[in-house]
Amino acid sequence: MPDLRLLSILALCVIAGAATSSASAASTNLISNGTFENGTTSGWKGTNATLTAVNSDFHSGAWSARVALTSGTNYSIVSAPRPVTGTSAGATYAASAWVKGVGKSICLWLREYNSGGSQVKSASTCTTSTAWTQLSIPSYTTFGSGDSIALIATQSAAVAGNSFLIDDVTLTTDSVPPPPTGTVALWHMDESSGTMIDSASGGVADNGTPTNVVQGVPGAVGTAYHFKGSTDESFVTVPTSTDLNPGSADFSFSAKVNFTVNPSPEVVDYDLIRKGLSTTAGGDYKMEILQSGKAFCQWKGSAGNTSITSTNPVPLGGWHTIMCIKSASAVKIKVDSVLKTKTFTVGSITNTAALFIGAKPNADEYLGDMDEVIISKP
Numbered sequence: 001m002p003d004l005r006l007l008s009i010l011a012l013c014v015i016a017g018a019a020t021s022s023a024s025a026a027s028t029n030l031i032s033n034g035t036f037e038n039g040t041t042s043g044w045k046g047t048n049a050t051l052t053a054v055n056s057d058f059h060s061g062a063w064s065a066r067v068a069l070t071s072g073t074n075y076s077i078v079s080a081p082r083p084v085t086g087t088s089a090g091a092t093y094a095a096s097a098w099v100k101g102v103g104k105s106i107c108l109w110l111r112e113y114n115s116g117g118s119q120v121k122s123a124s125t126c127t128t129s130t131a132w133t134q135l136s137i138p139s140y141t142t143f144g145s146g147d148s149i150a151l152i153a154t155q156s157a158a159v160a161g162n163s164f165l166i167d168d169v170t171l172t173t174d175s176v177p178p179p180p181t182g183t184v185a186l187w188h189m190d191e192s193s194g195t196m197i198d199s200a201s202g203g204v205a206d207n208g209t210p211t212n213v214v215q216g217v218p219g220a221v222g223t224a225y226h227f228k229g230s231t232d233e234s235f236v237t238v239p240t241s242t243d244l245n246p247g248s249a250d251f252s253f254s255a256k257v258n259f260t261v262n263p264s265p266e267v268v269d270y271d272l273i274r275k276g277l278s279t280t281a282g283g284d285y286k287m288e289i290l291q292s293g294k295a296f297c298q299w300k301g302s303a304g305n306t307s308i309t310s311t312n313p314v315p316l317g318g319w320h321t322i323m324c325i326k327s328a329s330a331v332k333i334k335v336d337s338v339l340k341t342k343t344f345t346v347g348s349i350t351n352t353a354a355l356f357i358g359a360k361p362n363a364d365e366y367l368g369d370m371d372e373v374i375i376s377k378p
Helices: 004-026
Strands: 044-047 049-054 064-069 075-079 092-100 106-113 119-127 133-141 148-155 163-173 183-187 209-211 214-218 223-228 235-238 251-258 270-275 284-289 294-301 304-313 320-326 330-335 338-343 355-357 367-376
Touching: 049 075, 064 075, 064 148, 075 163, 092 106, 092 148, 106 133, 119 133, 148 163, 251 270, 251 284, 270 367, 284 320, 294 320, 294 330, 304 330, 304 338
Parallel strands: none
Antiparallel strands: 044 049, 044 075, 049 064, 064 163, 075 148, 092 133, 092 163, 106 119, 106 148, 183 367, 209 235, 214 223, 223 367, 235 355, 251 320, 251 367, 270 284, 270 355, 284 294, 294 304, 320 330, 330 338
């Protein structure tokens, strides 16, 4: 006969585990203003529609967004900028939103676009209910690498005077993108406190020491680190190692960033990743955000010193991936799927300086969140 007491304990453990899993998933919401609790519709745009934050009818909290038809027969609320960029093929996402309409079809969409702007895949779920109703896309698997995903809620067959409400919008992922070939240092930044752990296999354990960093904030994948800017200088220090010195090899370093304000003239720029200064023997390399909002990569090696600036500014809000790439005869910068190349021979870079993430000592302090920092020697 089964031990009923043991079965009860096991059942409670399963329930507790499920609750823990749900709480973890909720912390990875990629929609920055899905509850509208700030009383605005920032992070969204309307297509054939006006958007208004309202506090007279909502699913939870005290606010929702009203989406009102302005023209045509289909109108939408669209996440802006797109909450997912630089996808990895086979990554999984889940989306949810609560909506309340007028009896016409309201659909929640995930639409995936390639770097050329063409839609390559989509998924949707719809309702015609006039009461608050949850729309869920429980699992969406990305089609390609380097794509972007938009979250959209649309009402069709609309007539003049139509509007709908939306609240509690989420887009989550539990997928960790595979690191590039030749990854020698990989920091997921998933720690809630203490040492920043290097998850790359083999080589040196390039663990880092956070200083004044807020750990455990919602990230691009899992959790992330928040850097406080010039008001309370925060950074991570990683001791020098052979992993972090490219020598003459091909070399790349990348990070996912989410910030809402560009560097001020007083800050000058945001140092995201830096190993060495311009005066450091053996050369240096760094990744920055300039006052213009554009990403910037710089290398100084045995054959010369060069830099490259991104074509466009990094969009404010939402997660974006920046990558700096050095090969034997060229340097490149990539922001999400937009790549820019410059012919140049840097030569060898090998120094004894520590690697800093988020600032250089006493200057260029980053204000924003960072996740998934990767260094590779392909």
